[in-house]
Amino acid sequence: MEPILSLDGVGFRYGRQSVLEDIDLRVAPGQMLGILGPNGSGKSTLLSLMDGTLSPAPGVVLLDGTPMETSSRSQIARRLATVSQEEHFRFDFSVLEVTLMGRFPHMGRLQFEGERDLEVAHRALEATRCLQLAGRSIHELSGGERQRVLIARALAQEPSLMLLDEPTSFLDLKFKREIFQLIDRLRTEKDLGVVVVSHDIDLVAQYCTQVLLLEGGSIYRTGTPSEVIATENIEAVFDCPVRVDEDPVTGKPRVSIL
Amino acid sequence: MEDRPLRRPLTPARVAVVSLGMGCLLVLVGCVALLVGTAHISLDQVRALFHAGGDSQVETARLILLDIRLPRIILAALVGFALALGGVVFQALLRNPLADPFILGVSSGSAFGAIIGILLGLGAGFGVPAMSFAGALSTLVLLLSLGIKRIRMESSTILLTGVIINAFFTAMIMFFVSVSSNAKLHSMLFWLYGDLSQSSYSHVSLIAPVVLVSSLLVYSFANRLNLLTAGEGSALRMGVDVAKTKLVLLVVVSLMIGTVVAFSGLIGFVGLIVPHLARMAFGSDHRLLIPATALGGASFLVVADTMARTLIAPSELPVGVISAFVGAPFFLYLLLARGSRWSRS
Numbered sequence: 001m002e003p004i005l006s007l008d009g010v011g012f013r014y015g016r017q018s019v020l021e022d023i024d025l026r027v028a029p030g031q032m033l034g035i036l037g038p039n040g041s042g043k044s045t046l047l048s049l050m051d052g053t054l055s056p057a058p059g060v061v062l063l064d065g066t067p068m069e070t071s072s073r074s075q076i077a078r079r080l081a082t083v084s085q086e087e088h089f090r091f092d093f094s095v096l097e098v099t100l101m102g103r104f105p106h107m108g109r110l111q112f113e114g115e116r117d118l119e120v121a122h123r124a125l126e127a128t129r130c131l132q133l134a135g136r137s138i139h140e141l142s143g144g145e146r147q148r149v150l151i152a153r154a155l156a157q158e159p160s161l162m163l164l165d166e167p168t169s170f171l172d173l174k175f176k177r178e179i180f181q182l183i184d185r186l187r188t189e190k191d192l193g194v195v196v197v198s199h200d201i202d203l204v205a206q207y208c209t210q211v212l213l214l215e216g217g218s219i220y221r222t223g224t225p226s227e228v229i230a231t232e233n234i235e236a237v238f239d240c241p242v243r244v245d246e247d248p249v250t251g252k253p254r255v256s257i258l
Numbered sequence: 259m260e261d262r263p264l265r266r267p268l269t270p271a272r273v274a275v276v277s278l279g280m281g282c283l284l285v286l287v288g289c290v291a292l293l294v295g296t297a298h299i300s301l302d303q304v305r306a307l308f309h310a311g312g313d314s315q316v317e318t319a320r321l322i323l324l325d326i327r328l329p330r331i332i333l334a335a336l337v338g339f340a341l342a343l344g345g346v347v348f349q350a351l352l353r354n355p356l357a358d359p360f361i362l363g364v365s366s367g368s369a370f371g372a373i374i375g376i377l378l379g380l381g382a383g384f385g386v387p388a389m390s391f392a393g394a395l396s397t398l399v400l401l402l403s404l405g406i407k408r409i410r411m412e413s414s415t416i417l418l419t420g421v422i423i424n425a426f427f428t429a430m431i432m433f434f435v436s437v438s439s440n441a442k443l444h445s446m447l448f449w450l451y452g453d454l455s456q457s458s459y460s461h462v463s464l465i466a467p468v469v470l471v472s473s474l475l476v477y478s479f480a481n482r483l484n485l486l487t488a489g490e491g492s493a494l495r496m497g498v499d500v501a502k503t504k505l506v507l508l509v510v511v512s513l514m515i516g517t518v519v520a521f522s523g524l525i526g527f528v529g530l531i532v533p534h535l536a537r538m539a540f541g542s543d544h545r546l547l548i549p550a551t552a553l554g555g556a557s558f559l560v561v562a563d564t565m566a567r568t569l570i571a572p573s574e575l576p577v578g579v580i581s582a583f584v585g586a587p588f589f590l591y592l593l594l595a596r597g598s599r600w601s602r603s
Contacts, residue, residue, distance in 0.1 A: 072499070073494060073498060077495065077497030078497070081495075082495045087489055089488050090353045090355065091350075091487050092541070096264060096267055097268075097541075101484060104497050105496065105497030107481070118264055122264050131264075134264055157496070
């Protein structure tokens with residue numbers, strides 16, 4: 001299958017310090033790629049290269065086969081949506097207003113949302129089970145609700161690829177599970193490509209189709225969850241004794257910290 | 259509950275209705291302001307104006323109403339419109355509810371230019387405004403050359419640069435104020451607190467096109483401003499050309515503010531409070547907020563200026579004193595009584 005996003009020999013440096021080196025990866029529709037790695041291993045930088053907010057040097061990032069730099073921001077936003085950690089709504093907007101903002105790349109300069117935009121927002125809110133929140137203020141929501149609304153806004157962009165930066169940090173167990181289930185459902189139902197950066201190794205093991213393990217700015221291992229999430233890899237990269245065994249029910253790798 | 263159909267939060271019709279309503283309010287306020295003043299003018303005299311001829315009393319009334327009060331009211335409306343518009347744009351652009359149109363320091367450049375103009379004995383008609391505009395322009399050039407080259411226009415850096423420019427020019431202004439003669443001191447103080455008493459139709463005809471063009475341009479960025487309030491990174495990823503948007507809006511708004519300030523002086527508080535009032539009443543969507551704020555600012559300043567010229571008549575107060583003196587307690591009351599939003603649909 002043609003990849004939506006591909007990185008070829010990508011590197012990045014802040015000043016003189018190299019943060020990422022020699023990254024090759026592909027994300028295809030229906031794939032869910034989990035990016036794992038310790039703090040400072042370059043996960044966030046990698047995500048910024050993938051959404052085009054940083055430009056690689058050297059290497060090239062292709063979106064639908066064309067270099068990211070040659071596309072306008074709104075062209076990119078129609079294909080690729082990001083759910084990031086740095087959303088701060090300084091002023092008061094309702095959940096529906098926030099969701100409709102996702103329609104921006106599809107609208108002209110002065111346009112107001114039309115019936116179709118409303119329909120897309122409705123479906124996005126429905127898919128994330130946020131419909132009953134539509135009239136609430138974004139400031140009144142709990143962490144889990146807020147994260148779901150941000151995913152709804154990303155869905156309203158009608159992307160073919162969604163990037164999520166630690167979507168489950170600060171969430172309790174129930175919401176962590178809920179967010180991963182939601183992403184998994186969107187992936188299978190809409191054939192969405194997904195990239196998720198996460199520290200929840202068990203959830204990544206359970207839901208991702210591919211895993212990429214980063215260490216010091218380079219790929220340490222990449223492959224299926226069972227290939228990558230193995231005792232020796234996790235211990236080497238995270239510098240922490242663990243035991244990885246097989247979950248008796250799902251058959252997926254399971255990590256216990258020793 | 260789940261099946262309740264969603265309604266569009268904002269339609270062009272709603273924007274039109276609110277703008278029309280705020281426009282009517284402005285006309286109403288303007289008409290009242292026209293009839294209020296030191297010289298008493300009765301409704302009969304106003305009626306007589308519409309008939310040809312008339313005695314000397316009618317002529318006097320015509321002079322007071324059409325040549326003195328009307329240009330001043332129009333100027334107040336234009337200045338209030340521009341200041342409130344500048345405030346709402348800067349609050350969104352800098353994601354800072356404390357921002358006002360003077361925050362970038364461009365207007366302290368205006369003030370410095372004006373003070374020098376007054377010291378040189380230039381006239382209030384065009385000499386001082388020209389000096390003031392030159393001050394604004396050179397400050398803007400300074401700000402941009404600092405901003406673009408070194409700091410990639412990051413919001414907190416822009417704010418900090420503005421604060422420092424403000425501090426510098428305030429020091430310069432205080433220096434010149436302290437060493438100048440009493441006769442000029444009064445003009446300087448009035449300029450620093452805002453003064454519309456020198457208004458004329460020639461000022462109006464200079465400001466009006468600038469304000470009109472700037473506000474249309476700003477409005478075409480309304481959607482982008484909505485996205486920018488959630489953060490620049492987020493706006494960028496959702497398709498907004500952030501750098502271009504910031505640059506265009508900073509330059510356009512600064513030039514507009516520089517133009518109106520040159521003729522009005524530094525009228526504080528309008529640009530800070532009116533955007534918040536409008537946000538409480540109409541929500542945060544800039545496609546509605548921009549026209550509501552700008553027209554609201556126009557009405558607000560017409561009222562404030564009418565009070566400035568009547569409260570201690572025949573003397574006048576600087577209009578900036580009124581806008582803060584009346585505006586601050588009113589705003590505080592609303593904030594305590596209503597919270598940050600009046601209603602939610």
